[in-house]
Amino acid sequence: MSVDLSALGWDDGFAEAFGRFAVLGQRPARVSRVDRGVCTALAAGGPVRASVAGGLLARAAQDPGALPCAGDWLVVRDWPDGRLTAEAVLPRRTAIVRATAGEESFGQVLAANIDAVAVVEPIDPSPDPGRIERLLALAWESGAKPHLVLTKADLAADPEAIAAQMPGRASGVTVHAVSARTGLGLDGLHPLVARGRTLGLLGASGAGKSSLVNALAGAPVMQTRALRADGRGRHTTTYRALIPMPDGGAVLDTPGVRLVGMFDTVTGLDRAFADVTLLAQACRFDDCRHGDEPECAVRAAVEEGELSPRRYASWQKLQKEQKLAAVRRVRRESRERRRPARG
Template sequence: MTIDLTALGWDAARAAAVRRGQRPGRVARVDRGVCTVLCAEGPVRASLGGAVLAAAARDLTSLPCAGDWVLLGTWPDGPVTVEKVLPRRTALVRRTAGRDASGQVLAANLDAVAVVEPVHPEPDVARMERLLSLVHASGARPLVVLSKADLAADAAAVARQLARVAPGVPVLPVSAEGGAGLDPLRAEVVPGRTLGLLGISGAGKSSLVNALAGAVVMPTQAIRRVDGKGRHTTTWRALVPIPGGGAVLDTPGVRAVGLLDGADGLDRAFADVTALASTCRFTDCGHAVEPGCAVRAALESGELTARRWESWRKLQRELTVESRRREARLAAERRGGWRRGRRHSARP
C-alpha cells in the first residue's frame, strides 16, 4: 500500500525540514502515546522520540496529535519513533478541565472546520457560537453544517435563521443519509486540503465522513429518539484520507469546550457585536450606563438580541478568567525557575 502525501497536504515548505535518515508522515491517530502515521509506503506505528518527549515536558501542546506532520526515525533494531513535529499552520485548541489554564490540541493543520449541529431536536445556538469561536481562533476556515437536514420540515429556513448568528460563515443543511447538500462539503475535501468535523456525540459526524469517503470507514450508532442524543461512537480523533485526494478529520463528540486564548476568535465569531461596540462614544465603554452606548441602543431597538449579547458576555468573562489563570501559572513558573537558579548558584 502506498500513499500520496501531496494529496494529504505535503508540500515543498514542509519538505525543506527533512534531514537525512528521516521520513515524513501525517499523524492519523494517537493511542496512549503511540502514533499511527501515514507515510508514503503506508501506515506506520511510531512511539515518541526523546526530543519530542523533552519538548512535551515543557509544553504538553507540543505532543503530536491527529493532523500533525511529523518526521520519523527508524532504529537499527527496528523500532520507529517520532523525532520531530513540524510547525502547525492551524491548531484547534481547547482548555483542559483543570485549573492550570493549559490547553489540549484537538487537531492540527486543518484548512476548514465544520461545526456540525443537528437540526433535531433543535440546534443549540449557544453551543454553535462557542465552537465557532474555537474554530476562528484556530486559523482554519469555519463552516456550519446542519446535519440530519432530512428531519427538518424546512432546513433552508433553519439555515437562514442560524446564519444571523454566524456572521460571514456558510451554513449548510446536509443529509448524510440521502446525500442532499454534500457537494459544498466535497469542495472542501480536495487534494492537499483537510476538513475537520467538530460537534457533539450523535451529531452525525461519522456519517458525514462515510458519505464523503463513499464507504463505511467510521462506525456509527443510532441516536436516542427521546432526546436526539447519541453515545460516543468515535472515541478517538481520526484522519481519514478521501479517495481522489484530501482528508477528513473526525473528532469524538465534545461535551464541553473551554476557550483558552481566543480573543480574536471571539471577536470574529461575534463580528456583529464587535462592530457595534466599536461605534460606542467611549472606547472603554462598559455597555452598562455610559451615554452613547451603541450596544445598549441595539438591544433596545432589537437589532441585537439579549440572548446573543449574554452569550458574548459569558464567553468574554471566560476568556478573562483563563487569561488571569495563565498569567498566574506563568508567574509561578518564573518564580520556580528563579529559585532553582539561586540554589544552583549558591552551591560551592
C-alpha cells in the same frame, strides 16, 4: 501499501520545514491518531506506529500543546532494532485549541493543519445557537476557514429556512444543510475534501459527524450508532482520527465534545461575533464592559431590538471565559518563571 503524501497535504512548505531533519533514517509522516503516547501515522511507505521520543516528551512537559495530535506532520525516525519514534512535530499552519480543565489553563490541540473547519450541528430536534457560537469562535481562532454544517436536514420541513437563521452568516460563514442519509447538500462539501485539503469536524455527540464522514467517503469508514431513546447522541468516535478520502484529501473527525473551554480566542470571538464587535466600537468608553456604563452601544442595540438578548448573553459569557483563561495563563507563566531552574 504506499501512501501519496501530497494527497494528504504535503507540499513544498512542509518539505522545506522538514529539510533540517532530512537525514538518514528520518522521514515525514502525517498523524492519523494518537493512543497513549503512540502515534499511528501515514508515511510514504504505508502506515506506521511510532512512540513519542524523549526530547519531544520533555518539551511537552513544559507545554502539553507540543505533543503530536491528529493532523500533525511528524519527523519519524527508524532505528536499527526496528523501533520507530516521533522525533519532532513540524510547525502547524492551523490548529483547533481548547482550554484544558483545571486551574493551569493549558491549551489542548484537537486538530492540526486543517484547511477548513466544519462546525457540525443537527437540525433535529433543533440547533443550539449558543453551542454553534462557541464552536465557531474556536474555528475562527484556528486559522482555518469555518463552515457550519447542519446535519439530518431530511428531517426538517424547510432546512434552508433554518439555515438562514443560524449565527455566523454575518461573519462570512457558509451554512450547509445536509443529509448523510439522502445525500442532500453533500456536493457543497466535496470541494472541502479535494486532493491535498483537510476538513476538520467539530461538534457534540449525536451531531452526525461519523455519518457525515462515511457519506463523504462513499463507504462505512467510521462506526455509527443510533440515538438514545431520549433523542440525545451517543459517543461513537472516542479519539481524533484523520481519515483519507478515496479521491484525495482527508477528514479529521473529533470526539463529541461536551465542554469546549475558551483558550486564547480573542480573534476568534471577534470574528464569531463580528456584529457585536462592530457595535462595541461605537461605545463611549474604550474599556466599556457593556453593562451599566453610559452610552453603551451594545446594550442600546439590545434595548432597541437590533441585537437579540440571547446573542448578547452568549457573547458576554464567552468573553468572561476568555478573560478568565487569560488570567490563569498569566499566573501559571509567572509561577513558572519564578520556579528555580533545575541543575
